[in-house]
Amino acid sequence: MLETLKIYWGYDRFRPMQEEIVSEALAGRDVLAILPTGGGKSICFQVPAMMRPGICLVVSPLIALMKDQVQNLRDRGIPALAVYSGMTYREIDITLDNAVYGDYKFLYVSPERLRTELFQTRLSRMNVSFIVVDEAHCISQWGYDFRPDYLVIADIRKIVGTAVPVVALTATATPQVAGDIMERLGFRSPNLLRGDFARPNLSYVFRETDNKMGQLLKVCRGVEGSGIVYVSRRKSAEDIAAFLHAQGLVAEAYHAGMPREERSRIQDAWKSGETRIIVSTNAFGMGIDKPDVRFVCHYDMPDTLEGYFQEAGRAGRDGEPAYAVLLWNRTDVQRLRQTVRAMYPPLDYIRDIYQKVHVYLGFAYEEGKGASAKFELEKFAQHFRLHARTAYHAIKYLETAGYWTLTETLQIPAKIQFTVSRDELYRVQLGSVETDRFVKLLLRMYTGLFTEYVPIDEHKIAAAGRYAADVVVEKLRQLSRRQLLKYIPAINAPMLCLNYERLDDRNLRLPKNEYDERLSRRIGRLDALVALVENDAECRCLQMYRYFGIEGGKPCGRCDVCLARKRTGKGGE
DSSP states (O other): OHHHHHHHHOOSSOOTTHHHHHHHHHTTOOEEEEOOTTSOHHHHHHHHHHTSSSEEEEEOSOHHHHHHHHHHHHHTTOOEEEEOTTSOHHHHHHHHHHHHHSOOSEEEEOGGGGGOHHHHHHHTTSOEEEEEETTGGGGOTTSSSOOGGGGGHHHHHHHHOTTSOEEEEESOOOHHHHHHHHHHTTOSSOOEEEOOOOOTTEEEEEEEOSOHHHHHHHHHHHSOSEEEEEOSSHHHHHHHHHHHHHTTOOEEEEOTTSOHHHHHHHHHHHHHTSSOEEEEOTTSSTTOOOTTEEEEEESSOOSOHHHHHHHHTTSOTTSSOEEEEEEEOHHHHHHHHHHHHHTSOOHHHHHHHHHHHHHHHTOOTTOOTTOEEEOOHHHHHHHHTOOHHHHHHHHHHHHHTTSEEEOOOEEEOEEEEESSOHHHHHHSOOSSHHHHHHHHHHHHHOSOTTTSOEEEOHHHHHHHHTOOHHHHHHHHHHHHHTTSEEEEOOEEEOEEEESSOOOOGGGOOOOHHHHHHHHHHHHHHHHHHHHHHHOOSSOHHHHHHHHTTOOOOOOOSOSHHHHHHHHTTSOOO
């Protein structure tokens, strides 16, 4: 194990609990590993996968993180593949063929791909070494981010054989969620390994205030080094970053609505230390291994304790002193309660949205099963004159009911492929010198255009040919209309993947008791977070550990409650 760790990752030893998890996997046992943020979960399955013949199947709901991990493995000389929404049928077909017949060690798959016949047929031919379930809490209806597509993993085990070990990973899980994960994944015997959640270097501070801007400024000026400020809205990220910048601090906003190139630039500038503070929605931080974050400040309260614990845990991974600060007030609590209730529109409204989505996508009754389509919420809401946020919550509810999957925002480049041979292309009357020049430009810039879809960048083509970008798009569309090439425009939007054909209202199953139960669970998770911020009589760490089923232990001595007790002479132990 240590030799493999050293060869591919350059480490001389494992982090706490990693070696135990790797040993369980290599022994062929199913294992659920609960490791806090920054605990090094990927090593726990990547090391054993490199030590066994065959390909490791990794199920992950986060497409951006999946792509990053595949690239990281390739950078280490480890052959890896990924299949996710937004790829063409041919691209998926080729990738799965490579997984069956090629010398690849990892295949990353988004959960909605598991249902497809194409995937399941190819899976039966693969020599699978391990099944890895990342963000495993998503399989539990008791968890905070339930994804029905994860339930298909139990069927996947039947295809590859139950002797193939499952390695399930998550950063947070209550005892109820942990038990549910192992049951739904068909563990041959319960096997839970939990890392040490204690972070002796991390101080939790919960500050009730009506002057959040002032308190945030104190934090940013009072704590040296890199920081992350979490907010709930994109507009807030931009406004607060502008405020901090005006105060002389090097800060930038980051959110999913920004172009990919801009996000990459901002992320790289922060990782290198050029930018000190990132103000972001929760789109930022996942999978980013920056150990020297000195503070994480929640300007807006999150709505679950699980989400808070993961985000706060991105501070101080290097073991040096760091701070997790949450700013809150009574208005926040009231707003969150209203928000959680708004996340569950009336069932009649949800049923209406179900039909409107199918009409919008152009599917008649009994059509649409297995289809994927770009889905832009704002355009959908404008088309039907709907309130976009309420419609979104209805769409997400239908996702938890299993009818479809709405992926994260995808940024997939445009692709082209010539549908005629090179010889035929030269015989075709292109119609003008300009069109001929444009085609020759494409052939100079890209190879393989006659054999497969090739990703292109319309802006680079425009720069090389001295065109406007919209002119390039129109020229590609003209060639497509003439059936000389196929042009798939770039995707910068979520994808909606339909799991079933369109049903009529009589067959659309949305039981009220399930609706009431889901709402009750969501309110319960918010209540747990509110109880944590309001209880200033007990160590914050002990409160959080108890929520996650970790009993015993001593007060941390570093949180705001423990420090207040020391100041008043009551002691922190």
